[in-house]
Amino acid sequence: MNIYQPRYSAIALAITLATQVSPAAAEQATQSEGKLERIEVTARKTVENLQTVPVAVTSIGETDLLENGISVLSEVQQFSPNTTLQASRGTNSTLTAFIRGVGQQDPLWGYEPGVGIYVDDIYLARPQGAVLDLLDVQQVEVLRGPQGTLYGKNTIGGAIKYVTKEMSGDATFNVEGTVGSYNQRDLKITGQLPLVEDTLYLGYGFATLNRDGFGEFKVSTLPGQDKENYNKEIQAARLTLEYRPSDDLFFRLAWDKTDDDSNSKGGYRLLPSLLTDAPVPDSVFDSYTSMPTWNKVELEGYSLTARWDLSDATTIKYIGASRDSYSPTNIDFDNTPLRIFDVPAIYDDEQTTHEIQLSHAGNGYKFVSGLYYYDGESCGQFQAILEVLGQSLGAPGLTREVSGCNNSNSKAAYIQGTIDLAEQWSLTLGARYTKDSKEAQVSNGLIFDVVYPESNWIPGYTRPAGELVPSVLDDEEDWSRFTPRVGVEYQYNRDIMFFASYAQGFKSGTFNPRASTAEPAADPEIVDSFEIGMKSEWNDNLRANITLFTLDHKDRQYISVLPGATSADLNQRLGNIGKSTANGIEAELSYVATEALSFDAAIGYIDSDFEEVLDTNPDTGATFDKSDRFSISNTPDLTFNLGATYKLYSDIGDWVFNASYYHRGDYVLFEEDSLLTQDSYGLVNLSINWYSTDGNWRVGLHGKNLTDEEYMIGGYQFVTPDPSDPSNVSKYTPGLGGDNTLIGYFGDPRTVSLTVGYRF
Template sequence: MNRKPTRVSYLALAISTALSSMAVYAEDGAKKAELERIEVTARKTVENLQEVPVAVTSIGESALMENGISVMTEVQQFSPNTTLQASRGTNSTITAFIRGVGQQDPLWGYEPGVGIYVDDVYIARPQGAVLDLLDVQQIEVLRGPQGTLYGKNTIGGAIKYVTKEMSGDATFNIDGTVGSYNQRDLKITGQLPISDKVYLGYGYANLTRDGFGEFLQMSQAGQDKENYNKDVSAMRLTLELHPTDQLFFRLAWDKTDDKSNAKGGYRLLPSLLTNAPIPDSVFDSYTSMPTWNKVELEGYSLTSRWDMDDQTSFKYTVAKRDSYSPTNIDFDNTPLKIFDVPAIYDDNQLTHELQVTHRGENYKVVSGLYYYDAESCGQFQAILEVLGQSLGAPGLTREVSGCSNSTSKAFYAQGNVDLNEQWSLTLGARYTRDSKEATVNNGLVFATVYPESNWIPGYVRPEGELVPNVLDDNQDWSRFTPRVGVEYQYSDDIMFFASYSQGFKSGTYNPRASTAEPAANPEIVDSFELGMKSEWNKTLRANLTLFALDHKDRQYISVLPGATSADLNQRLGNIGKSSGKGAELELTYIANESLSFDAAIGYIDSSFDEVLDTDQTTGLTFDKSEHFSISNTPDVTFNIGANYKIYSEFGDFVLNANYYYRGDYVLFEEDSLLTQDGYGLLNFNVNWYSQDGNWRVGLHAKNLTDEEYMIGGYQFVTPDPTAPNDTSKYTPGLGGDNTLIGYYGDPRTISLTVGYRF
């Protein structure tokens, strides 16, 4: 369904030619430079990247800034076999997959497969997890199950957002950005020493942009017509106390308010019930919904650290986070109320973690206790007004609401011991006990119903419960997740490692349940890795990982046939297993003091091995794995980039370019009608730094060739078996229309940032 052909071959040729030319220049001239040491916190202690036997990518502050990366989803370009994209109808809900493992559906109660962490605080819900980067030190992408140190819901991996620890010096930073589509961004960060032991840090961002497209027809008068616009404000305050060299305290508060419009999707098929044509631009849409949208996030955390001596350290973190997201999703994307879904997500969580780190002469141990308590509630209305009117009713709404409340308690320990000068052993384990209770209300209302009064002007919601309770249940699960690894230090600069690790995604109830169905059991991923961390002549870093994984007890929603097209019958269960194997190669080459190259290459061969379902008529079990594919997972991803520095009396210039390629991938697991062809993004950046280091100017051009690429969608149609050679003919789905919708990534944009550092 991609409408623009990909121009991979000549773009790759152009990039390779440019890199070769730069390499020839480098050989002639500048003095030799060496690789920088990269420190990561992948194992919850600060370590050299090259000493960590984990597949991890780290992108530091300077790389993020010089590449013009302003939002977490752009990090996917630099990490192999990684998908980080904005989900469908909102700007700030994330779809995260690593090595083919993740969670596509963002409905309350479902658990992610990739964990998102801000300063080691787990972000449980995908709403608001597309974080705008503010005062960040580095982003780390940990690939593969992280079940020992990070726990449940990291079966694909973990994304870590690490903010800066303050230095105690007074600083003030301000960045202003203007760009395409009337982009206007302002970021202010800094720190103020209150005393020699107390520091106050602050950050503020206001990020705005017009839409890439517009709503061409709207049934709600007076609504903002911008589609794919941005209107975000974010604030952060941090108070740090350093009473002694051994004690550290940090109290942090952050708040994000996203008022960007709800995103309208692009109709890939003409509507059967309206005469609105398919828009000319993939960023244009139609809607009968309000276009306003809101995501409110707020969090508090307290971190305490006591370095008892040179060997032992204690760390305690308590954090509370709340999010509230009323949203409007027009599934059919027409001016009629064919299939509209207003919804509310309301989440809060409280976490505690006590961690102890101890270093001996030839060993190191990290252990801890973890507690998590969360409430995830929501409601949505599937408004099928046109269908209801055809049945003689004033309207028709399928209303679903409920809560999924959970607690999780865990103990973990992981140690690394040096057996001799070359061999070391890693052993880790985590015991987790989860408890979950869920309620679901589900039923039909023969009227048009919204979540709250005044959702649209003048609407008054009826009092009381409109639909019956169909599920009220609770269940406990426990899991022991191990990690075993062995490392061989071949030389000072080359390490080989092999490991086995296991992770699990929590069991869950179906938030769309129409009957008192049982909960789905946890998903399990077993992963095997064989890797090499190496540096050659202090100028080439080559890190290679080979992996294989088995993904068992996969949770999946099966759509059940109903008596009418108004039925939204779905069943959640553990239906099958999948497997994957692949390779990841990350390269950095320092040609000289001025020129460097980077590459990140990922390959994965993944598929469903078994998908079991039950015939509703005969009661027999059958395998339907031939209808399933791993979603949001290209077989191949790669990124190649070059960075060139020019030192002059007018200041320092940093020029960089990268080409990022993603192979074909499907958007849905079962019989996906939405497939994105392989595409490539070409980006170019020019940065200037004044000689005194106070001023910076950055010019950032992204997606220079203006590629169109799909990152999400909805399908509520099936191909018409009577017309197998005419893909324009489909059997209508829920609501009675051809609902096949695509959402797209950003078009070509150019921006200019001016920054001042004091």
């Protein structure tokens, strides 16, 4: 189960920074006659009408982000069917994403995500690197299904794109303050300054986001620790320089930096501790810890975009970027005042990317092609501190230390185009060739003492000098893959299009960052997907986009926990265990009833299951299938969001009322023998927005989770059912550390916030 920390995500900050301006006037112009708004997307790396794109894509524009009070990435999942977006364990800003049952929940260095994250076509390779503040977001796009042709590896589930606006016009300055539940205190400043009229612009943004915790750490053995749990403390800044020397040339140089000093998350003990007398807390947001409560995420990035319109039909574009992230974090797995199973860790990532794109639209055809290069270094270390267990063995303590790097290099060439076969028929063909190289070093071993990653990790602690554990893995591997896409489209009339497609994606092979021996790398994962869909608009006020899909997920990578000689062993093996399948349907509906009233719905249903999970009996060497013990994690069978918007235009300003109900069906948190299942639940959200008649002032009142639902979105399980009575779910055998470690992390409680913004 994953530690849920979306409140602290700097991607969340990205959205809040980006949605400062008032789009009400444009919205009025678009829908004043009760007609659907035209939506443009960049899903195929060119700007196209959503209704002409034969891809299952959800676009959430700045108007929806603003008027629904969306401030965290996890809320974006409400708008996209069969989509899970949450924050993961380890750091406050690490992303876990699943689309159509495909993703990666373990954020350890070296593991590759299954859903790609892009900011203006810049790929963020690591989940810790998927958190940055953005300025002037135009829209967020969720592309469902493998995107292996245009977006490459690690998009086997889909891709999430943040599209920012280019600057133009006069100088602007926006300031916005928010107060709310749990002493929320936010200040955001954004704007642009023309340095040379119509030629050179400077954009800027700054935000400080703060909130007290939803709960607290009841007991901490370390003095002077901040006891706020689920709090928020973020500062972020961004500068953008845009240069237009002519109508045909555009350059953008951008810098961003985010510092997240929110506390580490404490989990909720679902079972009483066997080794302490601390009771199960009254609140799911309360916890115990024997670790420091501080946490840090530092992110910084630079990017350069250059675009040259060679003609009205041909454009060449270069995108280069460099990003760094550093995160020391504290995870108390057992959540007790004793060091039963404490895991301090450090994540340190760097990446550099370059991409050249060429797009052309001719008579009856169009295409996008490109060359891509990625070089990344992903390093880290963690200590599994089992002090109580070590003392029971007569030692001062016991620590399993794991450290290393999993570095990769990737080169790719791609092309995708559409050819008109007849007046109503068209054919889409795409291909990408990728060459991956990866090298890994892992050190892993036991230390019969309590060891932290660095000196002064806790007051007065000094780390011993030198290498403490042996190197167990030093290897490298290469993989290459050709990923195709084939589709056919039929334009029934101006407003209705049918499409069918086949697409393939792959997730990179990788080494095991927790390896205890020189084990080989796991091969890449492959997903083959078939879709049949319809994009339609009826009578200018009803949009119905429907997609049916089926996918085969082969060579799934999985970490198996192997039994050791003692409970101190943390032996984990990475391998390709088998395959799974999924079949489903997605419907996105918009209905403009009048010029004042509109309705939206996003509905997803998926039937996903493991077809084969192969393992080897360590005693006999025989291979056996254990798929009956596996479930697709983080994937409800049914998700839907029903929303309504009402607009009232008056002499004192314009009012926009939003109401929505979001439902998620049952889901498990782990693939194998999951003991953590979240029952279905629903979230009720209400928003009231007011815009002044001069367009300068905006006030937003937002209520989230108004029924105060408690829902689990992450956790840890280090217990097993009692083998003497496996049918009794209340009886467990202690796991690593010798305690009943079954921990839950929960989504936000009911919150209400008031935002006041002024623009000039």
